[in-house]
Amino acid sequence: MSHQSDLIATDIDAYLDQHENKELLRFLTCGSVDDGKSTLIGRLLHDSKMIYEDQLAAIQNDSKKVGTTGEEVDLALLVDGLQAEREQGITIDVAYRYFSTSKRKFIIADTPGHEQYTRNMATGASTCDLAIILIDARHGVQVQTRRHSFIVSLLGIKHTLVAVNKMDLVDYSEGRFEEIKQDYLEFAKGLGLKDIHFAPISALKGDNVVNPSENMPWYTGESLMETLENVEIAGDANFDELRFPVQYVNRPNLNFRGYCGTLSSGVVRPGDEVTVLPSGKSSKVKSIVTFDGELAEAFAPMSVTLTLEDEIDISRGDILVHSHQVPESHNRFNAHLVWMSEQPLQAGRNYEIKLSTTRTPGRVSAIHHAIDVNTLQQSPTASLGLNEIAQVEIQLETPVVADDYKRHKGTGSFIIVDRLTNATVAAGMVIGQDADAGSIELHNTSALTTEARARRFGQQAALVSLSGADSTTADTLLYTLEQQLFAQGRMPIVLREGQLEQAESLKAAGLLLLTDVDTAAADLSIDLSSLSGTPAEQVQELLVKIRQADLI
Amino acid sequence: MGSRALINRKSHTMNQLPEHRLTHLKQLEAESIHIIREVAAEFDNPVMLYSIGKDSSVMLHLARKAFYPGKPPFPLLHVDTTWKFKEMIQFRDRMAEEAGMDLIVHINQEGVDMGIGPFSHGSAKHTDVMKTQSLKQALDKYQFDAAFGGARRDEEKSRAKERVFSFRDKHHRWDPKNQRPELWNTYNTRVDKGESIRVFPLSNWTELDIWQYIHLEQIPIVPLYFSAVRPVVERDGMLIMVDDERLPLADGEVPMMKPIRFRTLGCYPLTGAVESQADTLPEIIQEMLLTTTSERQGRAIDHDSAGSMEQKKMEGYF
Numbered sequence: 001m002s003h004q005s006d007l008i009a010t011d012i013d014a015y016l017d018q019h020e021n022k023e024l025l026r027f028l029t030c031g032s033v034d035d036g037k038s039t040l041i042g043r044l045l046h047d048s049k050m051i052y053e054d055q056l057a058a059i060q061n062d063s064k065k066v067g068t069t070g071e072e073v074d075l076a077l078l079v080d081g082l083q084a085e086r087e088q089g090i091t092i093d094v095a096y097r098y099f100s101t102s103k104r105k106f107i108i109a110d111t112p113g114h115e116q117y118t119r120n121m122a123t124g125a126s127t128c129d130l131a132i133i134l135i136d137a138r139h140g141v142q143v144q145t146r147r148h149s150f151i152v153s154l155l156g157i158k159h160t161l162v163a164v165n166k167m168d169l170v171d172y173s174e175g176r177f178e179e180i181k182q183d184y185l186e187f188a189k190g191l192g193l194k195d196i197h198f199a200p201i202s203a204l205k206g207d208n209v210v211n212p213s214e215n216m217p218w219y220t221g222e223s224l225m226e227t228l229e230n231v232e233i234a235g236d237a238n239f240d241e242l243r244f245p246v247q248y249v250n251r252p253n254l255n256f257r258g259y260c261g262t263l264s265s266g267v268v269r270p271g272d273e274v275t276v277l278p279s280g281k282s283s284k285v286k287s288i289v290t291f292d293g294e295l296a297e298a299f300a301p302m303s304v305t306l307t308l309e310d311e312i313d314i315s316r317g318d319i320l321v322h323s324h325q326v327p328e329s330h331n332r333f334n335a336h337l338v339w340m341s342e343q344p345l346q347a348g349r350n351y352e353i354k355l356s357t358t359r360t361p362g363r364v365s366a367i368h369h370a371i372d373v374n375t376l377q378q379s380p381t382a383s384l385g386l387n388e389i390a391q392v393e394i395q396l397e398t399p400v401v402a403d404d405y406k407r408h409k410g411t412g413s414f415i416i417v418d419r420l421t422n423a424t425v426a427a428g429m430v431i432g433q434d435a436d437a438g439s440i441e442l443h444n445t446s447a448l449t450t451e452a453r454a455r456r457f458g459q460q461a462a463l464v465s466l467s468g469a470d471s472t473t474a475d476t477l478l479y480t481l482e483q484q485l486f487a488q489g490r491m492p493i494v495l496r497e498g499q500l501e502q503a504e505s506l507k508a509a510g511l512l513l514l515t516d517v518d519t520a521a522a523d524l525s526i527d528l529s530s531l532s533g534t535p536a537e538q539v540q541e542l543l544v545k546i547r548q549a550d551l552i
Numbered sequence: 553m554g555s556r557a558l559i560n561r562k563s564h565t566m567n568q569l570p571e572h573r574l575t576h577l578k579q580l581e582a583e584s585i586h587i588i589r590e591v592a593a594e595f596d597n598p599v600m601l602y603s604i605g606k607d608s609s610v611m612l613h614l615a616r617k618a619f620y621p622g623k624p625p626f627p628l629l630h631v632d633t634t635w636k637f638k639e640m641i642q643f644r645d646r647m648a649e650e651a652g653m654d655l656i657v658h659i660n661q662e663g664v665d666m667g668i669g670p671f672s673h674g675s676a677k678h679t680d681v682m683k684t685q686s687l688k689q690a691l692d693k694y695q696f697d698a699a700f701g702g703a704r705r706d707e708e709k710s711r712a713k714e715r716v717f718s719f720r721d722k723h724h725r726w727d728p729k730n731q732r733p734e735l736w737n738t739y740n741t742r743v744d745k746g747e748s749i750r751v752f753p754l755s756n757w758t759e760l761d762i763w764q765y766i767h768l769e770q771i772p773i774v775p776l777y778f779s780a781v782r783p784v785v786e787r788d789g790m791l792i793m794v795d796d797e798r799l800p801l802a803d804g805e806v807p808m809m810k811p812i813r814f815r816t817l818g819c820y821p822l823t824g825a826v827e828s829q830a831d832t833l834p835e836i837i838q839e840m841l842l843t844t845t846s847e848r849q850g851r852a853i854d855h856d857s858a859g860s861m862e863q864k865k866m867e868g869y870f
Contacts, residue, residue, distance in 0.1 A: 023576060093731070247589045291616065410736070424740045
């Protein structure tokens with residue numbers, strides 16, 4: 001539905017014309033349960049006349065039963081979601097809400113702000129142009145404010161609106177607002193947020209949400225709604241470099257071969273020289289075909305069909321770029337990862353990586369460091385659990401165009417899918433190669449620590465002695481175990497009689513050594529005669545023992 | 553380079569969009585086409601659920617745009633409860649022919665044999681057997697691994713959290729607590745055999761967007777959306793159109809002839825008409841915008857309780 005406007009009754013055609021030309025702005029609301037987030041959204045909907053009478057009657061009814069606002073209508077009840085959440089009194093997922101004013105159509109991604117919902121916040125943030133960060137005026141900048149701001153910066157949201165809420169509870173104090181504003185600016189310095197707006201509001205009473213506040217005459221800036229309507233988002237997209245991931249090849253008959261896709265960046269015109277990646281073959285754009293006729297140009301984020309002058313082999317997953325701006329393809333790149341599954345990351349395990357229209361087997365080949373979402377502190381880690389964020393290295397089986405996320409959202413983002421459960425287990429943002437280029441750090445001693453090597457291989461360097469079996473059995477167990485470890489992404493090697501003098505240097509390289517020699521130099525000794533069952537079961541048991549010894 | 557210069561020179565006149573900006577409708581259109589193509593590219597056996605309503609009309613139009621100059625590479629499926637308005641059925645057959653797409657019509661024959669209907673069994677039972685169960689039967693019969701639906705998130709609270717690609721298990725059940733995270737426009741399309749995805753390309757459209765787009769694109773819709781004088785009777789405070797002789801009339805009851813139209817379309821005994829003179833799209837939109845009750849009030853199914861739609865979805869209702 002839409003806002004109220006006199007034009008609707010007096011001149012519907014003029015109203016439709018106005019509505020037809022609106023821009024779309026997507027925004028995220030970040031706040032914890034007590035920050036008044038649902039009340040703010042309810043207020044935006046209510047004050048922009050987005051609530052039908054039957055809905056209002058329903059929440060007036062509900063306010064008396066379960067509301068928490070006393071005399072006022074509990075606007076938060078407008079936006080509560082599923083039954084389970086209503087009973088718990090909190091929102092637990094991403095909910096999308098819609099409203100419009102005479103200037104813009106808005107989509108709100110409403111997400112919970114607690115730390116255990118980092119995954120939901122990242123999900124909501126991924127499509128947004130702007131983030132509203134709610135701060136309770138009584139409490140000021142809190143741990144959660146840092147967390148929300150970090151995720152906003154990580155997901156590349158270009159505009160931030162800090163709403164200092166509950167001003168009614170601090171006597172509408174200008175001093176308090178200024179203090180919080182300075183605190184926020186100070187802490188946000190390191191985050192790289194480019195465009196920060198502030199507004200003192202009371203979502204409950206309606207001050208400065210849509211209408212200017214009579215209680216804060218000292219505030220002459222925009223109301224929250226005015227910022228939402230006016231913030232300039234035209235320059236946010238990348239129109240400089242073409243990225244056209246081929247989504248679908250359209251061959252309705254022998255005379256037509258079109259490449260369907262959505263421009264994730266850039267502008268394309270007929271006659272443009274384009275190169276297909278990864279093949280590197282080039283051609284010229286013949287036409288931009290749409291149901292509504294051929295176009296003179298197409299730009300992000302339009303969905304179109306391109307035809308080329310030459311018949312070259314192109315399929316889904318290929319990407320068309322301008323021939324004078326060909327990016328490199330990579331099968332190894334760094335990225336920020338938000339882990340989204342209850343099952344922790346297994347470094348080295350094979351997952352499916354979906355990046356624009358490609359689905360490629362790959363793995364997290366190294367975890368450089370974890371990032372604490374509250375303090376932004378970096379620390380080494382061997383694994384990642386639900387809602388944890390880290391900087392990692394991704395390794396794919398085949399190279400793809402993986403752009404810097406900050407420059408190309410579409411070709412710089414990916415999801416990781418568990419190939420067994422089909423669950424989406426992580427979301428990633430590519431860190432551009434350029435970031436490091438030209439800044440090679442020089443070293444005159446080894447900067448590679450034992451820990452760094454252990455992280456890369458997901459194992460502790462160690463010598464494991466498996467003795468007490470006949471040589472045939474030992475052969476089977478050693479080489480099966482080696483293969484199993486390798487399949488997990490580890491770096492094992494089998495050393496036989498006479499090769500043990502190399503053990504120290506191989507350990508220094510970070511490898512996991514397996515031998516059938518009974519030696520006192522072993523870090524872990526297992527008597528094979530103590531094992532029972534089939535050889536396969538024995539290998540399973542060995543894997544357990546190695547894990548129990550914390551070597552993997 | 554040239555494009556960036558144009559962007560920076562853009563005008564700020566209200567509602568005059570600068571170059572390289574899409575209107576919200578064009579942006580929604582592009583996103584929906586992206587979603588529809590993604591399904592065609594990633595699934596073995598997709599289908600488009602076609603309910604003949606205005607949202608389905610927009611969805612079908614977008615599908616035709618997505619694959620132009622070809623035809624959409626999937627069939628249409630209509631789950632026919634046998635109680636749809638006659639005009640809906642005529643319209644359905646005409647649209648399928650015009651689009652050059654295969655149309656599968658599925659009717660729950662067990663339900664027909666048991667004589668299930670809204671008058672004899674009530675709306676809840678009728679909807680469950682002839683719609684929810686029937687849909688599951690059809691999906692099982694044809695082994696579809698993806699099914700497009702025209703639902704919008706702004707329709708109802710429980711839909712606000714629905715994914716665009718919504719996973720269903722082997723029993724077609726939706727688990728609101730175990731949904732896949734959905735980021736950017738990167739959709740996880742993996743399913744095992746027997747499992748499926750419901751895909752909602754109109755997720756981010758509002759009712760006004762739908763009407764505005766129908767108006768701009770001149771998309772055909774069932775004439776029942778426009779006002780005309782039609783025979784109606786009053787039942788439980790709703791105006792019900794007498795579409796055929798199955799509607800029980802009281803002794804001596806004569807249907808009233810009134811200028812009416814419909815805001816939503818479904819089974820005729822369960823769909824309330826509104827008295828209206830609106831017989832053009834701008835008038836319909838005007839009436840909708842000036843109305844003070846939300847869209848789904850015309851449907852009997854939601855009246856039970858606020859959580860009823862969520863319950864139905866978990867059972868496999870679309």
